Amino acid sequence: xxxxGTSALSKTHRFDPDFTQSVINATGPKAxxxxxxxxxxxxxxxxxxxxxxxxxxxxxxAGLELMNAAGRMSDDRRNEGQLLCDILGLxxxxxxxxxxxxxxxxxxxxxxxxxxxxxxxxAPLKEMGDSIVSGIDEEGHRTWMHGVVTDFKTGEPIEGxxxxxxxxxxNGLYEQQDPDQPDMNLRGRFTTGKDGTxxxxxxxxxxxxxxxxxxxxxxxxxLDRHPYRPAHxxxxxxxxxxxxxxxxxxDRNSKYIExxxxxxxxxxxxxxxxxIQKDPKxxxxxxxxxxxxxxxxxxxxxxxxxxxxxASGV
Amino acid sequence: xxxxGTSALSKTHRFDPDFTQSVINATGPKAxxxxxxxxxxxxxxxxxxxxxxxxxxxxxxAGLELMNAAGRMSDDRRNEGQLLCDILGLxxxxxxxxxxxxxxxxxxxxxxxxxxxxxxxxAPLKEMGDSIVSGIDEEGHRTWMHGVVTDFKTGEPIEGxxxxxxxxxxNGLYEQQDPDQPDMNLRGRFTTGKDGTxxxxxxxxxxxxxxxxxxxxxxxxxLDRHPYRPAHxxxxxxxxxxxxxxxxxxDRNSKYIExxxxxxxxxxxxxxxxxIQKDPKxxxxxxxxxxxxxxxxxxxxxxxxxxxxxASGV
Numbered sequence: 075x076x077x078x079g080t081s082a083l084s085k086t087h088r089f090d091p092d093f094t095q096s097v098i099n100a101t102g103p104k105a106x107x108x109x110x111x112x113x114x115x116x117x118x119x120x121x122x123x124x125x126x127x128x129x130x131x132x133x134x135x136a137g138l139e140l141m142n143a144a145g146r147m148s149d150d151r152r153n154e155g156q157l158l159c160d161i162l163g164l165x166x167x168x169x170x171x172x173x174x175x176x177x178x179x180x181x182x183x184x185x186x187x188x189x190x191x192x193x194x195x196x197a198p199l200k201e202m203g204d205s206i207v208s209g210i211d212e213e214g215h216r217t218w219m220h221g222v223v224t225d226f227k228t229g230e231p232i233e234g235x236x237x238x239x240x241x242x243x244x245n246g247l248y249e250q251q252d253p254d255q256p257d258m259n260l261r262g263r264f265t266t267g268k269d270g271t272x273x274x275x276x277x278x279x280x281x282x283x284x285x286x287x288x289x290x291x292x293x294x295x296x297l298d299r300h301p302y303r304p305a306h307x308x309x310x311x312x313x314x315x316x317x318x319x320x321x322x323x324x325d326r327n328s329k330y331i332e333x334x335x336x337x338x339x340x341x342x343x344x345x346x347x348x349x350i351q352k353d354p355k356x357x358x359x360x361x362x363x364x365x366x367x368x369x370x371x372x373x374x375x376x377x378x379x380x381x382x383x384x385a386s387g388v
Numbered sequence: 389x390x391x392x393g394t395s396a397l398s399k400t401h402r403f404d405p406d407f408t409q410s411v412i413n414a415t416g417p418k419a420x421x422x423x424x425x426x427x428x429x430x431x432x433x434x435x436x437x438x439x440x441x442x443x444x445x446x447x448x449x450a451g452l453e454l455m456n457a458a459g460r461m462s463d464d465r466r467n468e469g470q471l472l473c474d475i476l477g478l479x480x481x482x483x484x485x486x487x488x489x490x491x492x493x494x495x496x497x498x499x500x501x502x503x504x505x506x507x508x509x510x511a512p513l514k515e516m517g518d519s520i521v522s523g524i525d526e527e528g529h530r531t532w533m534h535g536v537v538t539d540f541k542t543g544e545p546i547e548g549x550x551x552x553x554x555x556x557x558x559n560g561l562y563e564q565q566d567p568d569q570p571d572m573n574l575r576g577r578f579t580t581g582k583d584g585t586x587x588x589x590x591x592x593x594x595x596x597x598x599x600x601x602x603x604x605x606x607x608x609x610x611l612d613r614h615p616y617r618p619a620h621x622x623x624x625x626x627x628x629x630x631x632x633x634x635x636x637x638x639d640r641n642s643k644y645i646e647x648x649x650x651x652x653x654x655x656x657x658x659x660x661x662x663x664i665q666k667d668p669k670x671x672x673x674x675x676x677x678x679x680x681x682x683x684x685x686x687x688x689x690x691x692x693x694x695x696x697x698x699a700s701g702v
Binding site: 088089097106112116117129141144153154170175298 | 414417430436458460468477482610
């Protein structure tokens, strides 16, 4: 177990070598094995962090106040605690762990990416071919997006898959951040037919800064880091009997593509917005396919990841 | 650097070996060296924790919700985030680090212990010999406490030292938790004269459970741990030119003395409540001396620890 190695190393310090184990040993016999393992590991890492850095009371208090402030700022519309995790790469890492376990199966379903804090439930249900752009004509950004949803193992198209899509306006704001956008602008849900295909009009998104007015902003400032994300479109894809996919696709030519403030970009999620002339309603063509795993295949190959409950809980 | 060792070990996992370093490398050139070091170490430990345990999205979300809930619960009267740190031993460990650095000097000032979440500013100013017990007669608990405050290096008594003292009532509650106690009951501040001595009446405290209705309580329950602290009396001792001491003294014969829910007990802080007959106003005699270090000595010996600002900031 790697944490034993960590523990052994940390015993080179000059503090009470038994203290951390005594805290871990306080766990009682009725704790579940998973709670016991996670807590022991958390205590070990927290204590090693404090000892290795000889953390002062003032530094601990400053960190504690940032965490309490993030909690106070978090509600149904905003999750500042999640944003703190995101700028430290934790959500992307957990996503990588999830995807890695999935990809150890013979074939690979579509790569996943973090949910982020801007998803809203109950986005409008649309027909294929509809636009998710309401009340604005953003020439130069108009995009025709299309593709097919298939079973990653059989390659067969999936009927009844729902694509929940959302992205920012050209001003860099999601609709709930921007009083000038209509409610639910640039959000929609599309359901596939027998052939598994989907298509709709959206916009080509732009890079934008994550919210910068809370503890996450303070940390980015202290770290001399920018708050920008490269242009991307979010998806949650669900289908009866299939493991949901929470993902993002990234504009390969976007600024910050190599320097995402929340470290979510993966090569397989980079896409190309191709200029087109033949469609008077679109400036770009964007094609992307999604491969889903059944719960059965997911279980067989020990795929873990976002369940419907966890995705809708944000 | 120990964290390099940790990092090397963690590379035995099967996840992207460059990811954590890429997050650490995002820190810009204007970050201070201390911010850079603390953040790099925090990111390394967070990521190692996630990888070693193959943390799932659901587990991360559950932890995040606990942290956000702790923040929302924290205000001027309650610090649930601090309580979370306390039950994981972090505050006591930071206190140990502080004290260890202090004790590497030739002589040793009084050992310190965690502040805890129940201190209130502006406790009543009292005269020596006064009682901090208001409006109740708790026979069987009445205690005459006394001692001397000295310079840890010279042994000379310190004039003008202020002892800020607080403890629970025999029902296990601090006054701000208990509508039946008078405001500021069992709190007081005493200022030493030329001889450095102090004395006052208080009660013999009892064990009590830490607040159990928030995220800390949920964690204790999941860990199958009890929420009790052994009986103790809190002190903050300040004196012009001296480093403040934040400490607690523990009743050696109290239940939970070996099993404190927040791991704050140290041998040198255990005291004896001795039964007495000669004082009609007291059932027990308690003597304890405090040794303080000047800021100059503290600096010379690299003593770090609670500053006046951090103590009063809670």
